[in-house]
Amino acid sequence: GNSVTQMEGPVTLSEEAFLTINCTYTATGYPSLFWYVQYPGEGLQLLLKATKADDKGSNKGFEATYRKETTSFHLEKGSVQVSDSAVYFCALSRGRSSGGSYIPTFGRGTSLIVHP
C-alpha cells in the first residue's frame, strides 16, 4: 500500500539557518505529493505540492522537488524564521480507493522549532 516516511523531530534551528526535512514515499505509479503545515493552534494547511516527476513546488520560501528515482520529496528553506515554527506533514495522493476517491496518505509530521 501507499506510505510516507518523514524524519523524526523535533528539528531545532537558529533563525536564518538552512532547513531540510526529509520525506520518502512508497506508492505504485505516480502519486501527487504535498507538504502541509500546522501552525500552533491551527489546522493543517497546504504549503506546496508537486504533481509529476521533477516538478518543484514552492511557497513562502519553501521548496520541494518530486524525485521519482529516489521516491523523495524533501522540504527545504534557505533561511528559516521564528514564524516558521510549526509541524510539517508530507503526504501523497494516488489513484482511487475502493470508494472511488483520492484519499491522501500522510506521514507522522516533523516538528520544527526556530530560535531567535
Added chain:
Amino acid sequence: GAGVSQSPSNKVTEKGKDVELRCDPISGHTALYWYRQRLGQGLEFLIYFQGNSAPDKSGLPSDRFSAERTGESVSTLTIQRTQQEDSAVYLCASSPVGATMNTEAFFGQGTRLTVV
C-alpha cells in the same frame, strides 16, 4: 463559514462513555474525510464521505466507531464505549466537487479527545 469547523475543540470523557465529534465542512465541498492522530504518530485515515454516502470506511478501527453525514454537510463521528487507546486528535477535512489526486484537502483544527 470560511473554513472547516470542528467541535468541541477539546473533550475529556470517562472510559466507557460514548462521545460525538462534529465536523462542518466548507460549504459546497462534497468530499469529507476523518483522520485520527495519536501522539507521535501520523494521520490515520478513518472514513471518507462523498455526499452523504461513505464508500470507504476501511479505516474505522472497530465497530465502536461510526460516522454519518447529513445534507451533504455536517458529519458526526461517534465513538461508543470509549477506551483509553481512543485518546487522540480527530481531524476532519473536506475537498470540493471534482477533486482529483492533485486537489488539496482543507482541514479543521481538530478535536482533542482524552479518555480517562
